[in-house]
Amino acid sequence: MRDEGFAVESICRVLREQGVQVAARTYRYWKKAAPATRIVSDAQILNALHDLKGTPESLYGRRKMVAYLRRQGHAVAHCTVDRLMRLAGVNGISRRRMKPRTTVPGPGDRAPDLLNRDFTAEAPNRVWIADFTYVHTASGWVYIAFIVDVYSQRIVGWHAQTSRGVELVRIPLRLALWERDRTQHPVVPGELTHHSDAGSQYTAVKFTENLALQGITPSIGSVGDAYDNALMESINGLYKTECIGSRIFTPQRLESIVDVELATMSWVQWYNTRRLHSTLGMVPPAEYEEAYWAGHARITESPERVAQPI
Known part of the structure; x- marks a missing residue:
């Protein structure tokens, strides 16, 4: 030989x-001799990790990467994924601390805090949380407002604009209600609580009147305490890290609000339908909601709602 x-x-x-x-x-x-079983399995996992480069799933850390690979049919252990991610030079993205303050408290009386830092819900459309954040572009600041359903952590509405007027928070509310109607899971008047911080946009008369017309109960946290809206603060942090900071969804340079809107649209789609959430048992929000609706009667007709513009 x-x-x-x-x-x-x-x-x-x-x-x-x-x-x-x-x-x-x-x-x-x-x-x-044939290659060892470990060599073959390692090669398969390394190929899978290589294929994820440049995709949103490459943002996952060790724990979520294990869950993702298992959902793809790979029988892997945490120690194996940890070893191969180090070998492949793959690391999950980490969040940076947000420093600038965006909440400017509004004057006068406001709704009480009905959640008391309890960010749980027994079903969809029972508790929505809301907040907005900011992104810097070459054309100036862009503000992005989100509304999230606490039950599934699904983003049900969002809107971006270049000013912090009340329309910044009114438009995502309208879009969220429309989306729930469109998917035949409308909001039932009297059942939903809308929770936010004490920002002047959420305490404005135009916004609180809209909530009242839709039969939505307002809830507002205390001034200067991020823990009163902690879940929304966390999701804002995910958005700034995964969507804006990673450059997977955005170009290298954000020129204007158009770039922000396109990136946010792609990220929200991924976040709702593909991103694994540890608090939901490592499934995406849409899948978590569908599991709930599958076990409950679907509402096929929207309830009577006051025909007032919002």
Whole structure:
């Protein structure tokens, strides 16, 4: 037997002279033997990790990467994924602390805090939380407002604009109600609580009147305490890190509000339908909601709602 023009015995003799003790029969056995099971499985996982580069799933850390690979049919252990992610140079993205303050408290009386930091709900359309954040572009600041259903952590409405007027928070409310009607899961008047911080947009008369017309109960946290809207603050942080900071959804340079809207639209779609959430049992919000609706009667007709513009 020869290997690339050299006899195996000669190669092994030279290796032994260099201190590598290997016999010719050892080489021949290795040459004929099938690759080890671990080598094959490692190669499959490394290929899967390589295919994720440049995709939103590449943002996952070790724990979510394990859940993702298992959903794709790979029987992997946490230690294996940890070892192979280090080998492949794959690391989940980490969140940076948000420093600028966006909440400017409104004057006068406001609704009480009905959640008391309890960010749980027994069903969809029972508790919505809302807040807005900001993004800097070459054309100036862009503000993005979100509304999230606490039950599934699904983003049910969002809107971006270049000013912080009350329309910034009114439009996503209208879009969220429309989306729930469109999917035949409308909001029932009297059942939904809308929770936000004490920003002047959420305490404005135009906004609170809209909530009242739709039969939605307002809830507002205290001034200067992020924990009173902690879940929404966390989702804002995810948006700034995964959508804006990672550059997977955005171009290298954000030129205007158009770039922000396109990136936000793509991120929200991924967040709702594909992103794994540890608090939901490692499933996306849309899948978590569908599991709920599958076990409950679907509402096929929207309830009577006051025909007032919002």
